[in-house]
Amino acid sequence: MNYIGCGLGLRPTYINEILEGQSKSDWFEVITENLFTLPGFGRGQFFKKVLKVRESYPLALHGVSLNIGSSDPLSSAYITELKNLIQIIEPCWVSDHLCWTGVSGINLHDLLPLPYTLETIHHVVAKIEKVQNVIQQPLVLENVSSYFDYKASEMSEWEFISEITKRSGCRLLLDVNNVFVSAYNQGFNAEDFFRTIPAAMVQQIHLAGPSDMGTHMIDTHDTPIRDDVWIYYEKFINMVGPQNTLIERDGRFPTLLEIETEVLRAKSICKGVKLRNGGLRDSEISI
Ligand SMILES: [Fe+2]
Numbered sequence: 001m002n003y004i005g006c007g008l009g010l011r012p013t014y015i016n017e018i019l020e021g022q023s024k025s026d027w028f029e030v031i032t033e034n035l036f037t038l039p040g041f042g043r044g045q046f047f048k049k050v051l052k053v054r055e056s057y058p059l060a061l062h063g064v065s066l067n068i069g070s071s072d073p074l075s076s077a078y079i080t081e082l083k084n085l086i087q088i089i090e091p092c093w094v095s096d097h098l099c100w101t102g103v104s105g106i107n108l109h110d111l112l113p114l115p116y117t118l119e120t121i122h123h124v125v126a127k128i129e130k131v132q133n134v135i136q137q138p139l140v141l142e143n144v145s146s147y148f149d150y151k152a153s154e155m156s157e158w159e160f161i162s163e164i165t166k167r168s169g170c171r172l173l174l175d176v177n178n179v180f181v182s183a184y185n186q187g188f189n190a191e192d193f194f195r196t197i198p199a200a201m202v203q204q205i206h207l208a209g210p211s212d213m214g215t216h217m218i219d220t221h222d223t224p225i226r227d228d229v230w231i232y233y234e235k236f237i238n239m240v241g242p243q244n245t246l247i248e249r250d251g252r253f254p255t256l257l258e259i260e261t262e263v264l265r266a267k268s269i270c271k272g273v274k275l276r277n278g279g280l281r282d283s284e285i286s287i
Contacts, residue, residue, distance in 0.1 A: 001171070001203050004058055004092060006245040006266040013253045015049045024260045026267075027092065028053060029246050032063035035089070036081050050089075059089055060140075060204065060246075062173075063096035065107055068127050068141065069114045070100040079134050086135055093203055095140035095173045098124070098161065115150035116160035121167065128168040140203045142173035145181040145210075145219035157182070158196040171203035174243075176233045177225065181210050181217040190232060199240040207233060207266060208248040222251030225262055234269050242270035 005026025008014065017023065035047050053059065066078065086094060099111040114120050131139050143161060155163075165172060174197065183190035207230075209223030225247070237243060245266040249259055 003242045006263050009248045014256050017256045027058040029060040029062045032061045058092040061091040061094045066096040067101045098141040099144045111144040113146040116153040116155045125168045138171045140171040140173050145178040158193045165201045173204045174202050175206035177208045177229050184217045204244045221248050237273050
């Protein structure tokens with residue numbers, strides 16, 4: 001995948017400083033639905049500022065309500081709005097989550113895991129193909145954090161993701177923290193996940209910090225990235241080369257300067273990686 005560097009989730013907290021030129025990020029990612037005009041969503045002043053940011057930076061669209069795994073059909077209003085937004089923003093790529101977020105038209109506003117079965121694969125791949133036909137580009141899908149699994153599952157999450165990628169041609173948004181959280185909560189080995197997923201299909205990585213509840217982890221995005229997550233990230237980068245990486249923060253916001261120390265750390269890991277044959281040349285890495 002084309003490496004464009006390391007960036008930060010574009011949140012209203014930081015957007016004024018970013019527009020003033022105070023950011024060290026290479027690119028940003030904005031929550032798709034925050035730019036929608038559909039009822040229940042809101043554009044407002046934030047949208048105008050996002051357009052200003054787009055004049056100077058690559059911008060990825062990151063959705064939370066596509067509901068790709070639900071038994072509901074795709075929402076044609078949602079897909080039309082997404083297509084229109086893509087024409088306006090011209091994002092570097094379009095992502096959402098490999099999950100379900102509601103049923104019977106009700107949005108639960110949570111990213112819920114899917115049962116890892118062949119039946120689910122058939123169902124999700126058909127919906128991904130429909131989306132890709134409309135947006136005319138590969139959809140990028142993120143692994144979600146999970147707190148339970150299903151008795152019905154027939155395979156591991158990494159086998160499930162690999163199969164969906166292979167059949168649909170979609171790309172992956174690998175959230176390293178989500179792998180850590182799910183592995184902690186469910187007792188699987190996170191290394192198995194990183195070793196098995198199709199690395200060549202990874203478009204982007206997410207890094208974030210969870211809340212440690214003692215018995216389990218919750219994916220809150222309101223703490224610094226944990227050392228364990230940095231270790232998994234560095235190992236993965238060493239294995240596959242530099243990856244487009246984004247720091248997600250959604251609560252207890254530190255200053256832009258503080259949060260971007262995490263962006264700079266990711267950049268430094270990408271720069272330091274020993275590049276293997278076929279990897280990027282140093283001149284192609286923006287630090
Ligand atoms: Fe994420």
